[in-house]
Structures are given as C-alpha cells and as structure tokens.
Amino acid sequence: MAVREAVRGDSADGAAGSANGALAGLDDAKLAWVYLIMRRIRRFEETAEEAFRAAKMRGALHFYIGEEATATGVCAALDDGDFITSTHRGHGHCIAKGARMDKMMAELFGRTTGYSGGKGGSMHIADIELGNLGANGIVGAGIPIAAGAALGSKLRKDGRVTAAFFGDGAGPTGAFHEGVNVAATMNLPVVFVCENNQYGMATHADFANAAQISARGPAYGIPSPMVDGNDVFEVYATAAAAVDRARRGDGPTLIEARTYRQKGHTVLDQKNYRTKEEIAAWVERDPIERFRTAVIEADRPVIEDFDDIDAQVEREIDNALAFAEASPWPNVDAIERDVYVE
Amino acid sequence: MAVTMRDQPSTETAAREIFMSEALREALDEEMQRDPTVFVVGEEVGVWGGAYAVTDGLLAKWGADRIVDTPIAEAAIAGLGIGAALTGSRPVAEFMYSDFMGIAMDQIVNQAAKNRYMFGGKAKLPLTYRAPFGAGTGNAAQHTQSLEAWFAHVPGLKVITASTPYDAKGLLKSAIREDNVVVMFEHKAIYAMRGHVPEHEYLVPIGVADVKREGTDVSVITYARQVHHALEAAEQLAAEGISVEVVDIRSLYPLDADAILRSVRKTHRAVVLYEAVRFGGFGAEIAAQIQELAFDDLDAPVLRVGAAHAPVPFSEPLERASFPDAAKAAAAIRQSLEGVR
Numbered sequence: 001m002a003v004r005e006a007v008r009g010d011s012a013d014g015a016a017g018s019a020n021g022a023l024a025g026l027d028d029a030k031l032a033w034v035y036l037i038m039r040r041i042r043r044f045e046e047t048a049e050e051a052f053r054a055a056k057m058r059g060a061l062h063f064y065i066g067e068e069a070t071a072t073g074v075c076a077a078l079d080d081g082d083f084i085t086s087t088h089r090g091h092g093h094c095i096a097k098g099a100r101m102d103k104m105m106a107e108l109f110g111r112t113t114g115y116s117g118g119k120g121g122s123m124h125i126a127d128i129e130l131g132n133l134g135a136n137g138i139v140g141a142g143i144p145i146a147a148g149a150a151l152g153s154k155l156r157k158d159g160r161v162t163a164a165f166f167g168d169g170a171g172p173t174g175a176f177h178e179g180v181n182v183a184a185t186m187n188l189p190v191v192f193v194c195e196n197n198q199y200g201m202a203t204h205a206d207f208a209n210a211a212q213i214s215a216r217g218p219a220y221g222i223p224s225p226m227v228d229g230n231d232v233f234e235v236y237a238t239a240a241a242a243v244d245r246a247r248r249g250d251g252p253t254l255i256e257a258r259t260y261r262q263k264g265h266t267v268l269d270q271k272n273y274r275t276k277e278e279i280a281a282w283v284e285r286d287p288i289e290r291f292r293t294a295v296i297e298a299d300r301p302v303i304e305d306f307d308d309i310d311a312q313v314e315r316e317i318d319n320a321l322a323f324a325e326a327s328p329w330p331n332v333d334a335i336e337r338d339v340y341v342e
Numbered sequence: 343m344a345v346t347m348r349d350q351p352s353t354e355t356a357a358r359e360i361f362m363s364e365a366l367r368e369a370l371d372e373e374m375q376r377d378p379t380v381f382v383v384g385e386e387v388g389v390w391g392g393a394y395a396v397t398d399g400l401l402a403k404w405g406a407d408r409i410v411d412t413p414i415a416e417a418a419i420a421g422l423g424i425g426a427a428l429t430g431s432r433p434v435a436e437f438m439y440s441d442f443m444g445i446a447m448d449q450i451v452n453q454a455a456k457n458r459y460m461f462g463g464k465a466k467l468p469l470t471y472r473a474p475f476g477a478g479t480g481n482a483a484q485h486t487q488s489l490e491a492w493f494a495h496v497p498g499l500k501v502i503t504a505s506t507p508y509d510a511k512g513l514l515k516s517a518i519r520e521d522n523v524v525v526m527f528e529h530k531a532i533y534a535m536r537g538h539v540p541e542h543e544y545l546v547p548i549g550v551a552d553v554k555r556e557g558t559d560v561s562v563i564t565y566a567r568q569v570h571h572a573l574e575a576a577e578q579l580a581a582e583g584i585s586v587e588v589v590d591i592r593s594l595y596p597l598d599a600d601a602i603l604r605s606v607r608k609t610h611r612a613v614v615l616y617e618a619v620r621f622g623g624f625g626a627e628i629a630a631q632i633q634e635l636a637f638d639d640l641d642a643p644v645l646r647v648g649a650a651h652a653p654v655p656f657s658e659p660l661e662r663a664s665f666p667d668a669a670k671a672a673a674a675i676r677q678s679l680e681g682v683r
Contacts, residue, residue, distance in 0.1 A: 083429060116462030124460035133428050134461060138452050144418045145453060148425020148433075155381055155407050156430060175448070178418035185413055338463030339497050341521035 023294060024233035024240075026076070028302040031295055034076055034232055035306060038068040038288045039313045041092040044101050045263075047317050048091075048108055048122075052267050056325070057108050059121050064092035066230075066262035069287035070195050071096040073235025074163050074255075077243045083131045083149045083162040085142030088123045089195075089261070090135030093165050097132045099125065105320040111327035118330040119338065131160075139200070140170035143179030143192065150188035150246075161246045163191045163239070169200025171209040180254060184220040189246035191239060192254045195229060197261040202273040214256035222252050229257030230287040233294065259287075358541060363533040365507035366396045366472075369514035370434060372543065374404055377432055380518060383410040383422050384436030384472075393438045394474055394533045416442050420449035420471070427469040427523075428457070434518060439485050440473035440527060447492075454523045455498030470517045471525045475503075476567055476617055477665050478531040483653035486530075486661075488618035493525045494594040494627070501594040502548055503527040505569035507537035509592055512546025520548065529567040529617075549593045551601035557587035560675045561605040563628050564615040565591045572615055574668035579675060586675060594624055602628065603636050610641040611678040615671050620648025647674045 023031065045063045052061055064071070067089075075084070075096035086093035094104060099115070107114025108122050115125045126134035133149060136142045146164030153160040170176050171194065183190050194213045198205050206212075217224020223245075227238045235257055242253035260282035264271070296303050360368075374380045382397055388411040391398030401409040412419050416437060423435035437443050443450060450471065457465045477486040494501045500522055504510035510528065517524035554569055555576050562572040569590045576586035589605050591598060606612045612632050614625035629644040650664040 085425075114462070116460060116464075119462050120460040126457075126461040126465060128428065128461070128465055133425065134457060134465070136453075138448055141421075141448055141453055144421020144449055145425040145428070147418060148422035148427075149429045150425070151383070151410070151422050152426035152429040152431040152433075155410075155426070156379070158430075160429075162425070174445075175417050175421070178415040179421060182412060182415050182418040182422065186410075338459050340500070341458070341466055 023298055023300070024237040026233070026236065028300055030076060031300060031302045032305050032309065034072055035291065036309050036313065037072045037075070037096050038232070038291065039309060040101060040316065041068045041071070041095050042288060043313050043317050044095060044104065044320070045091055047321055048105070049267055051109070051321070057110065061108070061122055061267040062089040062265065063261065063263040063267065064089050066282060066286065067195055067197055067259045068092055069232035069291065070193065070229040070235055070257045070259055071165065073232040074165070074191070074193050074239040076236045077239035078161065078163060081131060082160050082243075083133055083146070085133050085146040085149070085162070085164045086135040087142060087165055087167060088135065088137050088139070089167065090123065090125060094125050094127070094132055094135065097127070098130045099127055099132065101316055102320040102323040105324040106327045109324040109327065110329065111324055112330045113323065113327040117334065117338070140166060140173030140175035142166060143170065143175050144182070146190050146192070147179045147183040147188055150183060150190035151186060153189055154186070159247060161189045161191065161243050163193055165193050165195060167200065168194060168196040168198065168205035168209065168213065169203070170194070171205070171213050180220055180252070183252045184222050187249065187251040189249070190252045191242040191246055192252060193239070194254065194256045195259055196256055197259050199261065199265070199274070201265045202271050212256065214254070217254050220254070222254055224254040224256065226256045226258065229259030230285050230290060232287060232291050357538050359536045360507055360539050361533065362504070362507040362510050362528070362535050362537070363394055363396050365511035365539050366514055366528065367398065367400065368539070369511045369518070370397065370400060371403070373515055373518040374408055379430060379432045380434065381408045381410060381431060382434045382436065383412060384419055385412055385414055385438050387411060387436055392436065394530060396533070397436070416445035417449050420446035420454065423469045423471065424449060424454050424457070424467065427467040428465060432468045432518060434470045434472060437471065437473040440475040440489055441484050441487050443473060443489070450493070450499070451496050455496045459498060466521050467523050468521045469523045470514070470520070471523070472514070473525070473527055474530040474533070475527045476529040476531055477649070477654055477661060478567070480656060480658060480661065482656040486654040488616070488649070490527050490594055491618060491622065491624040494624055498523060500524045500548055500596065501527070502592060503529065503566045503594070504592065505532070505554070505566055505590050507535065507539050509546050509552070509590070511539055512544055513548065513592065516545045516548050524548065527566065532567050532570070546592070549596040549598055551589055551591045551593070551598035553587060553601070553605065554590045555586065555588040557585035557609065559585045559609055560611040560613060560678050561587045561589055561609045562613045562615050562671065562675065563589045563591065563602055563605070565594070566617065568615045568617050568666055571666060571668045571671050575671035575675060578668065578672055584675065584679065591628070597627070597631070599631050599635065602632065606632055606636050607639045610639055612640070612644045613647060613671065613674045613678050614644060615647045615666055615674070617649055617665055619651055620646055621651055623648050642678045645674045645678055647671060
C-alpha cells in the first residue's frame, strides 16, 4: 500500500472511507459496533479525566482520545479468540477487545472490583479470557510478548493471531527490533500496529526515529503499509488483510497508523511543545466525527441508531462510575497475594 | 568427588551415573513427553544442541516445533517465553549464559515476574528460564558471573540451582510443572560432573533445602558448585576432628529458612559460602535471616565467603584467587570456631 501523504496534515479531508469503497465492506451491525466502541473509548476517558481532576483517582492517565479509530479498526479485524498486547496508553485497546468499563473504571479508582483488584491501575489492565494480554508500562515491551503469543499459536496450531499495539515511541527501542525480527524470521502470526501519534512525551516521532516506521518493513522482509490512523475504514481494511495473511501462515505485517493524541502525554501534561494550530488541525480530523460523516454520506440505515448508541454509552459510563465509586478498597491483607500461583 | 545424596532411593540396584548435562536433558525430554505444550526455545538449542550440550539430540527427536532455535535476541527469547506461557504453552527458554540476561532484564523483571500481580492474579505463566552461570572456565568477565541475587530480589520469580545431577533433574522437572516463572541457574563448571540419577521418575521440590553432609560443629550454608567446595573442606576438617554440616539450599526463592535454622540451632555456628561477589550477594540474605531468627543460638558471628569485588578476571591464577574454594571455606570454618573475626 502506498504511503498516503494526506495523513501528514496537508489536507483535512472531512469524511473518511472513500478510498476503500463502501465503508470497507462493513455491514450495519459492524458499523454500529465500531461506533459503540469509539464512543465508549471517548466517553470513558473524558469521564476518567473528570474523576482525576476531582481528585477521585491518582497515578497517571494516558489518554487515547483522537486515536480511537486505530484500536477499533484493528480489533474489528480480529476474532474473539485472537490476542492483543497493549501499551501504557491502553484504555482504547482494552475497550476495543471487549473489556468491561465498570471493571476498568474500578481499577482506575484502585478498588477491589477492578480488573486487577486495584493492584495494577490504568497501565496494567489485562483480560486474558478476552485475549487481552495486557497494557504495559514499559514502552515497546509488548512486542516480544506478542511474538511469543504468536509463537505459542503457531506451535499449538490454534489458528489465532496476535496484534501488538505500540506507539512511535517504541520505534527506537531494542524490543521493537528483537520482537519484529524474530517474528519475521519465524514467520509468526502477528500483526504489529504502530500507532504513530506523533509524540513520545514531547519528543516528535521524526526526531526519535531515523526514518518512518513504515519504511522498516523491507528490512525485515515483511509488508509495512502506512495508513491514516484516523480513518477507521482504512485501518480496518489494512488490518483485515494483515490478519488474513497472518492466519494463512504467511507471517507478520507491520502497520504504521498515522494518528494524533489530542490530549497531553498524561492528564498532568502542561508542557508547551505543540502549536494550537497543529492540535486544531487534528481535531478537525477527529476519527469519530469522520466516521459519522462517512456513514451519513453513505446514507446507511445504521445512522438511525447513533443516538441510541450514544445514550447506551452514557448509561454504561454512569454505571461504571457509580460502580467504581461504590466499590470497596482492597484489604491490605492482599498485598502479598497474587505474586505467585499458590 | 564424592557426593552424599541422602534423598536418593536406597532401593536402586544399579547405581546409574550420568553427567549433570544429561540429567537436565532427561528432565526436558521427559517433560516434553509428558506434556505436549512443553517446548524449548533459545539460541543454538537445536542444531548445535545447546552451548553446554544440554539439548543435544532433542531436535532430532522432537523436531523444530518443540526445540525452537532463535536468532541472537535475548529480550525476544524472554518475551517469546512470556507470550507463549500466557496463551497456553509451557515454555522452557534458555539463555546461553546468564550474563546475557542483562539484555532481557525488562522482559524478565518487569514483564514475566510482574504480570500475574499487575493483572490481579488472573494471568498464569508456566515458564522456566534456564541459564548457565558461575566461574572456573576462563571465560572472563562477561561469561562467568553469578547474578542470582538480582533475580531472587524480584517478587514473582522463583530461583533454583542444583549441585548434583540428581537435584538438577528433579528440580528442572518441578520447575517445568510450576505455574510460576522459575529461573534455574546451572553452574557451568559442574555440567560434566557425574552423579547418581535413578532410572525411575522423581521430582525434587522447589523450596526445600537438602543437607548434603551432616555435622555438629559448624554449618556451611551454600549452593551450586560451592557445595562441592564445602564438602571438600568438610572432609579435610574431619581429619582434624571438626564436624561440618553442609546445607545445600537448592532454592534461593522460596528459601527453606527452616532447614537453615535447624542446622544452625544444632551447630551454633554458620558460614555462608557463595560464588557471587560477596558484597550484596545472596549470602547476605541468608546471614541476615540467621541472625534475625537464631541470634541466641549463635556462638559466633555468621561469616560470609564470596567472590572478590571485581569483574571476573581471565588469567587462571587471578580467576582462581577471585573465588571461594575448599581452602577458603575451611579457613572460614576455622575462623567461625575461633569465634572472633
């Protein structure tokens, strides 16, 4: 797939999906799912931010707002039994892989009903049953683990595919090279998804990486398409092809999704390293708005459901927040529990 | 050298003796036979048969899907083990030298060790890391370290090491069956040591020390190759009428403190003998536990014998002088009996 210069910020092309024909072939049920997931991610994080600013939670929050199309498009291409590895900026991946927002919110609140019983927090949410092998506080570290899950699938012949999410900040790490290289040499069923949101903290991706991530594919002998990460249809179509390739036994793909984090590095980020104009230009290309516009322009019946989906998400969010706030704190007896399988 | 192995079955008729490397290979082979999800992954484990021949012949028997060669990529090896373990396999990942684990430390320490806890007890990692360690081979500073304290310090890892072929096989089989991450350090200077390994199946439990020689005057608490130096010293001192007890801890974590305390309460004197750099080594943990839990039983300070505070030197006289041996162990035992420093 050719590099799409459009995603670099030269044009704000409003609607998405035109390059992929009729909304990448997604039927109305799948379109409704895509909208539901993207709205869940957005509202979960907006709500978490409010709670954080109200001093109801502590630690760090890394927001995915603006990048929803990437997690959603990739997970739309995965089967339920497939695996993902995620990142410190992982709320979106978790939700797209089916995580429950009440248990996620409770984890952010440090409560015993959270995904990790309050032992992990925002950066360490996993749901092995759902195939989510974990968010990760170490940049790049999920990449070798994803290769391992894929090796396991290959040896067990279970037909599953693993998608490894990571950011442009992982591009310079050794774990990236070791993980991608070994997956390529072993022809493992894995899809590497680089979410290039342009910044690792205040460091621009072009400063951190000697060349664009998608230029690395030939060095590993694998395809490395660049996609508009704010176009859920393009992400989906590209991911679906990569997942098919992996499931067929033809090996890994490295996808670079150009996107943008509309918020700071963390909830506390006050640094001044981006222009208002740059941020505004990317907010103009907000992935959820582009999705809505594309579906409305295509005049699909599912547009009638959008308001209901919005209302459903609000109910879920209200429930998640109430659940988290009402949940008990962990008992200190639990400190040394769950270190080992007893 | 003679090794007393009290836990070997007395009913064995033919005393089969094999190398430690063979004992480890038997453990891998038997566990692969027993459980189809067990596989071996690492550098040169296949065609080469392992840098210390532990996996020699296993590729021919089990094929490339069970004996998985990797490129030189220690972080990837560690991660391959984690991902496969999280998703239903039971990997044994080999590092060619424990020194190389530095490259994989994030995967081992921040990922493998912590996944279960960070995920609220919902992840299970049936994962064994194997790594040769220790000195005496003339391989200098980057191939001969004893870094076991690094790993014993990290909650979420179990750490084991064997002094005999019998223990090596039984411990490795137990490690593979564990639903936890176990790091097994194998002392490279004793891979070629022979010892009795019965034909029948057995396990050596993790977390249980073994008294390799009984005695009444001084306890030497030790592990891996230094067990043999302790036994040699004990033999020499027996001729002088000094009775030395040698406790092989076998597991650093979980540590069998009860066994150590039983011995110290009997002899009232303890020497901790280990091959790592003495300062900050695992022997310090053992010494601290003894004084915390058995202070009133002690007739002398707990002494530590460890390696020099230097990277491992190459030249033979330098390397030899850097590490504990039977003479140094014997000197510490005598010092303990004198009761003063």
